[in-house]
Amino acid sequence: MNHASLVGALRGPVMLIVLGLLFVVDHNDGPGFTNTWPALIIVYGLFKLLEALAAKGALGGAR
Amino acid sequence: MRRASLIAPLILILIGGVFLLNNIRPDLSVWRLVASYWPWVLVGWGAIRVVEILFNWQRGQGAPSTGVNGGEWAFIIFLCFFGAGASAAARLNNWPTRFNMLGWEMMGESYDFPLRAEQSAEGVKRVVLENLRGNARLVGTDGTAVKVEGRTIIRAMDRASAERANAQMPLVLSRQGDILFIRTSQERWTGQERLTSEIDIAIPRNVNVECKGRHGDFDVTGVTGSVEVDSDNAGVRLSDVGSARVEVRRSDIVRATNVKGTVDVKGRGEDLDLENIAGQVTVDFRYTGDLRFRQLAKPLRFRSDSSELAMERINGEVRMTRGELDADDFVGPTKLVVRSRSRDVKLSNFSQPLEIVLDRGDIELRPNRMPLAVIDARTRSGSVTVAMPSKAGFQLSAVTKRGEMDNEFGSPLRESSMDRGGSISGSTGAGPTISVTTERGSMTVLRSETATPVTFAPQGSGSDSGVPPAPPKPPASPAVPKALAQ
Numbered sequence: 001m002n003h004a005s006l007v008g009a010l011r012g013p014v015m016l017i018v019l020g021l022l023f024v025v026d027h028n029d030g031p032g033f034t035n036t037w038p039a040l041i042i043v044y045g046l047f048k049l050l051e052a053l054a055a056k057g058a059l060g061g062a063r
Numbered sequence: 064m065r066r067a068s069l070i071a072p073l074i075l076i077l078i079g080g081v082f083l084l085n086n087i088r089p090d091l092s093v094w095r096l097v098a099s100y101w102p103w104v105l106v107g108w109g110a111i112r113v114v115e116i117l118f119n120w121q122r123g124q125g126a127p128s129t130g131v132n133g134g135e136w137a138f139i140i141f142l143c144f145f146g147a148g149a150s151a152a153a154r155l156n157n158w159p160t161r162f163n164m165l166g167w168e169m170m171g172e173s174y175d176f177p178l179r180a181e182q183s184a185e186g187v188k189r190v191v192l193e194n195l196r197g198n199a200r201l202v203g204t205d206g207t208a209v210k211v212e213g214r215t216i217i218r219a220m221d222r223a224s225a226e227r228a229n230a231q232m233p234l235v236l237s238r239q240g241d242i243l244f245i246r247t248s249q250e251r252w253t254g255q256e257r258l259t260s261e262i263d264i265a266i267p268r269n270v271n272v273e274c275k276g277r278h279g280d281f282d283v284t285g286v287t288g289s290v291e292v293d294s295d296n297a298g299v300r301l302s303d304v305g306s307a308r309v310e311v312r313r314s315d316i317v318r319a320t321n322v323k324g325t326v327d328v329k330g331r332g333e334d335l336d337l338e339n340i341a342g343q344v345t346v347d348f349r350y351t352g353d354l355r356f357r358q359l360a361k362p363l364r365f366r367s368d369s370s371e372l373a374m375e376r377i378n379g380e381v382r383m384t385r386g387e388l389d390a391d392d393f394v395g396p397t398k399l400v401v402r403s404r405s406r407d408v409k410l411s412n413f414s415q416p417l418e419i420v421l422d423r424g425d426i427e428l429r430p431n432r433m434p435l436a437v438i439d440a441r442t443r444s445g446s447v448t449v450a451m452p453s454k455a456g457f458q459l460s461a462v463t464k465r466g467e468m469d470n471e472f473g474s475p476l477r478e479s480s481m482d483r484g485g486s487i488s489g490s491t492g493a494g495p496t497i498s499v500t501t502e503r504g505s506m507t508v509l510r511s512e513t514a515t516p517v518t519f520a521p522q523g524s525g526s527d528s529g530v531p532p533a534p535p536k537p538p539a540s541p542a543v544p545k546a547l548a549q
Contacts, residue, residue: 005126006116012131013112016139020105023143027102027150029386029405 003054011047018043068115070108070135077104095351098153101146105139174225178213178234178247178260184267188241188288191273195249197259199276203268203285203303209236209243213262228256271305289324306342317348325361354383370401379412395436407445416495421445426499431513437495446504449497450511456494461487463506472510 018040026033085093112130120126131139184190185207192199197216211234219225232248247260259279266272271288274281280298283290289306292299296313306324309317314332325342328335333352337344343361348354349368356363357380365372372388374381379392388399388408395415399408405423414432421442428440429450435457440447449461451472459476461468463484470478476489487508499506 005128006120008128009116009126009130010113012129012136013109013116014130016109016112016131017106018109019139019143020102020107020109023102023105023146027099033147 004051007047007050007054011044011051014047015040015043068112070111073111074104074108094149095153098146098149101142101149104142108139172218172220174217174219174222174229176215176217176225176229178211178215178262180211180234180236180245182209182236182238182243183207184209184243184270186241187238187243187267187270189243189271189273190264190266191242191244191275192264193244193246193275194260194262194279195247195277196279197247197261197276198280198282199260199262199264199274200282201264201266201272201274201284201286203270203287204265205268206265207267208265209245209267210265211236211245211262212264213260215247215258215260217256217258219256224254224256228252228254228258232258234260287323351385354381356381369404370399370406372400373398375415405445425504426501428499429511431511435495435497438497438499440499442501442504444503445501446507447499447501448507448509449499450509451491451497453510453512456490456492457497458490458494459488459497459508460499461497461506461508462500463504464501465503466501466505469505469507472508476508 022033022036022039025031025036081093081097116126116130187209190201190209192201215229215232217225217228219228231252235244235246235248237244237246245264247262249258249260252258266286268285269287271290272283272286273291274283274293276294276297278296279294280300281292281294282300283292283304284301285303287305289308290301290304291308292301293310294312294314297311298315299309299311299317299319301307301309301319301322303321304319305322306326307319307322308327309319309329311317311330311332314330316334316336317328317332318334318336319326319340320336320338322337322340322342326337326340326344326346328337328346328348330347331349333350334354335346335348335350336353336355337346337359338355338357340359341361344356344359344363344365346363346365347367348365354365356365356377359374359377361376363372363374363377363381370383372381372383374390374393374395374397376394377390377392378394379390381388381390381393383389385404386406388401388406390410390413392412393410395413395417397410397413397415397417399418400420401408401424402422406421407425407427408419408421409427410417411429412431414430414436416437417428417430417440418438419426419440419442423444424442425445425447426440426442427448428438430438431450431452433452433455435452435455438449440449446466447461447463449459451457451459453472463486465483468478468480468485468487470476470487472487475491476487478487479485485506487506
């Protein structure tokens, strides 16, 4: 059990939430999904970064 | 042992609930709701999974290797395609009204049966049409008879069962006092076959008309009496009628043109289009498309789920979508209130007092009419632009609590800053108070050179167009004596 596995597990659900919110914004006359989809890549990248940091113990190390 | 996820059972319950609601409440636009709100399923799904993972982690059960597995992603992608397709279909206005995949929609054949009936309408004051499914067109004529022509379309597995259904539902014209009933008797058939009746009806011009139905359009033309329409799902088109009262639970369009009296519309639907109405217009309508009001001679009282609008007369046009309101050439007092939704408001060429209260949205005001009247416009979030006539007298107070200011009117109006916002204020002489406020957004005051004086006329005369009268024609040239002309 370490923080890296927790961050890895949360990556999918959080991306799902972001995906849903991008469609919600699209439906409410905000920027369209065709413009906002790169946010998903950014979120994915952030989570990979957090995982790498957690694996090195930068987020408090293994429990 | 890790607990099983709640996601799969919740999604099953949701899918079942949607189909159940669609079956037991046909008046609700369930599929339209699905088309609008499906992205929240993704958000809810993700949120529940986050809570589950954190809960298990907290109890020392560790985290799963993946939060969302491959099969789930496949379903999510399917859901996205389905949802995006549903939303696009809803926007294109061609959404199927009912899903009936296992019924007769996809099986069997269509059989047509003619409908024809005629009866004298001498002394009839009211014609009542009851047609549950199918389109009906009523036309006022100079004759004194009611003539019905059309066809019943029955979708059945074979001709015999179609004929059996048709025999059960005769076209009936019956009279009770001064009321004439026209019934297609569809309610008598309880079988599986699907039926609709398409009918054209000629009626005397001076009767009152009442139409009742569940699914199908009503077109009424050339009737001097009142027209009432009550339907679960109908497109309604009325033209050249005495007065109109429409109540629809669902509708793709309600249109009324050239109405001599009042118009009263209630219910929900996509578009509403009212033009050239001589009487008062009262509208209580939840709409998803466009609203258009043109040439309303008497007051308009409009209400929907998120907004209220009152105007005294519209000489030009007012157009409203879910996100915008554009109005040009109208007479107040005008009051507009929009709650909990973002709406940009653009008003031009208006006279008499104006009050606007917005939650979110930009405001652009160009009165262009003199003398000016009191204006009070407020938005919590949005930029405000006001174009003031250069020759009018007024006291202006334009305040933004957080945003930039731009005084293009110039002197004698002055800018003053405070905190993160400021105000543009000043007086150009004796005149009404113009107060515009935004809590967050830019404030621009422009100078307008095109204002025209208003000629006040008695209300309802229709002559107050805000346009100055044409100058008198010069006298004709004096006749030249023939002797001089030669």
